[in-house]
Amino acid sequence: MSAYKLLLCPADPGCPAIDTKLLAGCLQEIGLAGNAVALDAGTCYRTGERFLQLVTFLGCAPSIELDLPDDASAREIACAEGQVCHIRLSRTGSGLRFRADDRMAPPRCPECRQPLANWSGLIDAWRSNPDHLGWQCGHCGHQGRLFDLNFRKSAGFGHTFIEIWGIHPAEAVPVTGLLDALEAFSGCQWKTLYVSD
Numbered sequence: 001m002s003a004y005k006l007l008l009c010p011a012d013p014g015c016p017a018i019d020t021k022l023l024a025g026c027l028q029e030i031g032l033a034g035n036a037v038a039l040d041a042g043t044c045y046r047t048g049e050r051f052l053q054l055v056t057f058l059g060c061a062p063s064i065e066l067d068l069p070d071d072a073s074a075r076e077i078a079c080a081e082g083q084v085c086h087i088r089l090s091r092t093g094s095g096l097r098f099r100a101d102d103r104m105a106p107p108r109c110p111e112c113r114q115p116l117a118n119w120s121g122l123i124d125a126w127r128s129n130p131d132h133l134g135w136q137c138g139h140c141g142h143q144g145r146l147f148d149l150n151f152r153k154s155a156g157f158g159h160t161f162i163e164i165w166g167i168h169p170a171e172a173v174p175v176t177g178l179l180d181a182l183e184a185f186s187g188c189q190w191k192t193l194y195v196s197d
């Protein structure tokens with residue numbers, strides 16, 4: 001089952017994988033994440049005491065649920081469906097992972113802006129052979145790497161993802177202070193994605 005999430009990941013796919021225990025410690029220190037909670041799917045973290053200072057919700061009075069249910073089975077369902085806001089950390093063992101919104105529009109050629117109709121086939125080919133990074137635009141002939149395609153905020157490549165579950169596309173944004181803290185911790189700049197995956 002897919003659930004809405006705000007993802008934070010290093011902007012440069014070349015940024016090495018980050019130890020999730022150290023990353024969790026960083027997020028707890030700045031108050032984005034609170035206590036760890038064991039779920040069937042792995043460890044998650046409650047939102048921390050400074051969560052609402054580090055993530056700005058846009059629009060009027062968002063109805064965001066921050067408290068995990070006390071009942072274990074209710075908690076499992078609420079977390080799996082993204083009904084309650086919580087944080088998970090995801091890191092690949094080796095190699096890059098491509099995360100994308102289930103219903104994203106095709107990425108555009110950075111040169112001629114035309115949508116790349118066969119992009120999912122290119123991603124599949126890359127998944128079976130990570131050397132298959134190249135692509136060529138059928139409209140203008142521009143050649144590039146999959147990393148260079150403009151996926152906007154709907155998809156991206158990375159080794160490490162901070163997942164803030166329960167946030168719909170563009171419903172909330174990280175404040176500059178959060179991005180600065182992540183950059184200071186990791187040495188990489190971070191970007192924001194919105195996916196349901």
Ligand SMILES: [Zn+2]
Pocket residue numbers: 109110111112113114137138139140141142
């Ligand atoms: Zn093109």
